[in-house]
Amino acid sequence: MKVIIFAFLSGCVGLSVSIPHSFDLSGTHIQEPCNVYEDIFSSYHSDLTDFSLTFYKAVAARSTDYNFVYSPLSVWLILAGMAEGADPFTRQRIFNLINLPYNDCIRQKYYQLATSHIVQADDIKVISNRVLLLDAGVTPNPTWYDIVIKNNLLDVLTAPIRQKPAVIVEEIKRLTHTELPTINLDGNSVILDTVDYNALWTTEFAEARIERAPFHDQVGNRVGFVDLMKVTKHARLGYVKSLKAKVLDLPIGANERFHMIFGIFPESYDVRATFNVVTKEIIFEMLQSFRESYVPVEVAIPRLVISSELDVRTLVEDLGVTSLWNNPAATRNVSHPPALPSSFIQRATLTLDNHGLYSSPPAQAAPYGAPTGLDPEVGNDFIADRPFLFALFDVKTLTCLMASAFSVPT
Structure with missing residues (x-):
C-alpha cells in the first residue's frame, strides 16, 4: 500500500505514551505455517x-x-x-x-x-x-x-x-x-x-478517431456529449441472454494482466432495475459468453474521468x-x-484515456456480409453512447478491483 x-x-x-494493556489474543492469531492442500x-x-x-x-x-x-x-x-x-x-x-x-x-x-x-x-x-x-x-x-x-x-x-x-x-x-x-x-x-x-490499454484507441458525440439516456433522449474513443479491430464481445446485455472485454497492459469489461443494455428501459437481478451465476454466464470476432468490429467508449x-x-x-x-x-x-x-x-x-502500449490496428471495415463469429444479438459493433456499466478485473484471480456505472456525462 x-x-x-x-x-x-x-x-x-x-510524543505519546503507550498504555500497558493485556489483550485477549484468542481468535486473532493465524498459526504459522499455514498449509492448505485443497x-x-x-x-x-x-x-x-x-x-x-x-x-x-x-x-x-x-x-x-x-x-x-x-x-x-x-x-x-x-x-x-x-x-x-x-x-x-x-x-x-x-x-x-x-x-x-x-x-x-x-x-x-x-x-x-x-x-x-x-x-x-x-x-x-x-x-x-x-x-x-x-x-x-x-x-x-x-x-x-x-x-x-x-x-x-x-x-x-x-x-x-x-x-x-x-x-x-x-x-x-x-x-x-x-x-x-x-x-x-x-x-x-x-x-x-x-x-x-x-x-494504458494494450492497444491504443486511434487519436484521430476521437469524436465528440451525443450521449443518450436509456430511452434515447440526448442528455449531453462525450468524447468517444473509436477503433475498428478484432474484439472480444458477448451477449448475456438472461440480461439481454451486450458485453465487451478489453485487455490492459503489456501482459494483459488486467481486463476491463463493459456492458450495455439496448433492450432495457431501466439499467438499474435490470442489474438488480444479477447474480454471480449471471456473472459467470457473462465471462463464458465472450468470443473473439472473426472480422474487425467497431468499438467506441467515452474518454472520461x-x-x-x-x-x-x-x-x-x-x-x-x-x-x-x-x-x-x-x-x-x-x-x-x-x-x-x-x-x-x-x-x-x-x-479512461485513449493511450495504449501498442499502436491500434489500421482501421478497416468488415467485409459486407462476412460472419463475425459472435452471437447474432451482438451485431458488429459496441457503441457506449448510452448508460453503461464497467468493471476492472485481475485476470489471474478473477478479482473485481473496481466497478462503475456511467449514465450522465460530466
Whole structure:
C-alpha cells in the first residue's frame, strides 16, 4: 500500500505514551505455517464475486444519478482487517457479509489471492491507501497489527484527532482529495480508503478517431456529449441472454494482466432495475459468453474521468454490521482503548484515456456480409453512447478491483 500521503497526519503527533494493556489474543492469531492442500480458488472467486455484487447494489441504491465508481476489493480488505480484531459477534457479522471463511489458513490464502494483483508498473497504476487512523494515545494490539500488516489488509497510523479535529478534517480532505462537507470525528478513529486507477490499454484507441458525440439516456433522449474513443479491430464481445446485455472485454497492459469489461443494455428501459437481478451465476454466464470476432468490429467508449466519495460506514450498516462503530466490546482486540471508527470513507477515481502500449490496428471495415463469429444479438459493433456499466478485473484471480456505472456525462 502507498501511505506516504498520510505522513503529515502521523507527523502531527507529538510524543505519546503507550498504555500497558493485556489483550485477549484468542481468535486473532493465524498459526504459522499455514498449509492448505485443497484448491480454494473457485470458492475465493465465488465468494468475492458475491460480495462485489452485494456491495455494488448497495452503492447503486444510494446513487441518485447512477454515476459512480468504487472498489469492492478495497472495502473487502479493510473489513477483513477489522474483523481480525473484532469480538465474536461482530466478527461473525463481518465474515457473513464479506463471505470470509472461519478457517484461519484458508482465510490467509484468501488474503494472498486478494492482494496478489498489487503490482505497480509503468503501464498499470492502481494506487490504494487503506488506513485506520487512530487518535493519539490509542495503542494498537501488536498481534492484530502484525496480522493486518503481514497480510496487506490495511495500515495503522495515529494523529491528534481529538486534540486538533479541525486541522485533521482539513488534512484528510486535502490528502485524500475528498470534498465531503463533513467528516464525523466523534469517535477515536476513522477509516480512510483511496483508490486511483490510471493505466494504458494494450492497444491504443486511434487519436484521430476521437469524436465528440451525443450521449443518450436509456430511452434515447440526448442528455449531453462525450468524447468517444473509436477503433475498428478484432474484439472480444458477448451477449448475456438472461440480461439481454451486450458485453465487451478489453485487455490492459503489456501482459494483459488486467481486463476491463463493459456492458450495455439496448433492450432495457431501466439499467438499474435490470442489474438488480444479477447474480454471480449471471456473472459467470457473462465471462463464458465472450468470443473473439472473426472480422474487425467497431468499438467506441467515452474518454472520461469518474470519481466518487462513498460513506462506506452507512452502506455497511445497511448490510447489517452496526456494532463496529460505537461498541467498545466489538473492537477490544484492535486497540486500547478500543477503536471506535466514526467514519469510513472511500474516494475512488478511475481514468479512461485513449493511450495504449501498442499502436491500434489500421482501421478497416468488415467485409459486407462476412460472419463475425459472435452471437447474432451482438451485431458488429459496441457503441457506449448510452448508460453503461464497467468493471476492472485481475485476470489471474478473477478479482473485481473496481466497478462503475456511467449514465450522465460530466
